[in-house]
Amino acid sequence: MRFIQDTIRGFRLPFQGIEYLVQHRSLWKWAALPAGVNMVLFSAAFAILIAYIPTLYNLARFEPSATQQAWLWSTSLNVLSSTLGVLLILLSSAVLAVIFLLLSKIIAAPFLDVLAQQVEYLHGETQAATFSPGYLWRSFRVAIGAELKRTGFVIIVYIMLFLLGLIPILAPLTALAGTLFTILFLPLQYAGYTMDHRLMTFRQRRALIAQRPWLMFGFGVAAFLTIFVPLLNFVCLPILVVGGTLLMMEFKTDQPPAIGGMK
Template sequence: MGTTDEPTDDPADSTHESEASTGESADSNGERREPHPILTDLRRAEGGSTRTRFTTGFSLSYRAFAFLKDRPGLWPYVVVPAAINATLFVVAVVLLALNAERAVGWVWSAPAVEAWYDWLFRLLWYLLLALAVALSVGVSYVLTLLVGGLIAGPFRDALSTRAERILLGTDDLPGDEGSFVVDTVTGVLSDLLVIAAYCAVMLPVVLLNLVPAVGSVVSTLLGSLVSAFFLAFEFSNDPLGRRGRGLRERFGLLRERRATAFGFGFGTTLMLWVPLLNFLTIPLAVVGGTALGIALDESAGGGAVPPVEPGPGNEDPPVEPGPAGEDPPVEPGPAGEDPASGGSSDDGDPAIERRPDDAGSG
């Protein structure tokens, strides 16, 4: 008796151990498991207020910390891109910063100190050099995001695929049968198109800085909105691409769910500006963006899971019988009795039903 119980428990235990160690939500029977709470909360927020959708989108990349921490099997897809980005950043900073003095010298040679007031020009030259060094760090950061994102594309796509299986609780993903080479090339081309579109939109925004007084303020605000939107587009790109959504359709889905999209974009932007944490931002945003892409596709009627799942707020249909199975509002009783009449012994006699009218006429 005891020996027959053990084999039935072992597969369940091995499933949990496999999910924790490999990061996959594998099920030997291929059955659907419960969706991850990140996706469940995101689905529920779609029916909420604008503030609820924004805050839920804002938290996606941060909730990915716990998601990845509990799944060591996904760590290589986090460590390798982070190492690539860190290496590229250090190399770019060193190359640009070491040549900053030479670049400033092309514009203005270091002034010689021959009189006391020459120190003022010397001080201005050093301030210009410090500005050039700071600019080189900023340029290195942008180059790291662009180049590192392209290099880490295959790792990002693999992480997105595995994260989607866990989020949905299923191994059956749309577009999962594609070729690795074709998917990689398609992903790189898509990233290049996104970068080109971003640069095309940001160019007039940057030129607003030339407008006196309010130009810088307007440029900063619009630049933040554009960057947040394109971050949401970039990291929701993989799951939407696997579902056959075109670029124009993806932009349309983000516009329709702009509160959630901007929340995710601003949350990811804030994470990018935190030192050291910014090297982990891409894999964290991949997990959050994958959940966002699934929710966007479901909102348009696609995906493997219906967009509205049974929950505490969706369980009552418009018309439903009461708990005690009461009769419909208008239905004759077995003897045609009227509660207001007190139920006399002559119930069921048509003459009695007309008695109030007769009394009124008399």
């Protein structure tokens, strides 16, 4: 069935980014700085999370009053508060990971833009990027501007979902909607550099989701999970950008892209 095939293809693409970087050492110099930025910021996020784990856990603690000392009631409250504490820690870690990943992408945007262009060059899609102060400055301005627009859109959607989530009856639905939005938008984030090179409008980018929803969903799930894989999450930025560039190759040819490239 096509949707199963597309989901599997999309899920494999971020991990093919690892294989692609291993085979093409010429890309390493462009991947090094984003990976370094990613590592520093994820380490900072991890340190912040560790520092606030006791506070987060205690926020969910319930202290039974003097009239609520029955063993069953007290035990039930302890189990509930412990569960909520763990969930709060997991939710906080997910939010921190996404925020610091977006920040990493903004800082490393010029190098990620060149990395995507070099992958396209290996497939005969564009000319090779040359490392020069002038080129890097132009790339910096364009990439940062595009990245800020993408990040701003994501933040606006998250704020809207957060406000809706304050309504108790809508909280479970907004949590599900937020996760689904993240999964479907991640492909547009990591394929965004290639889309910038093709001068695609935001409407055209959104149309890609409707065109191949299961391919995008598979990629988004893999990218989302990558953020939480120990060690891999520290260097996931260049891997996911290469995977996003390969995703656009898939759209163009309707065939899995050759990992070895054409050059």
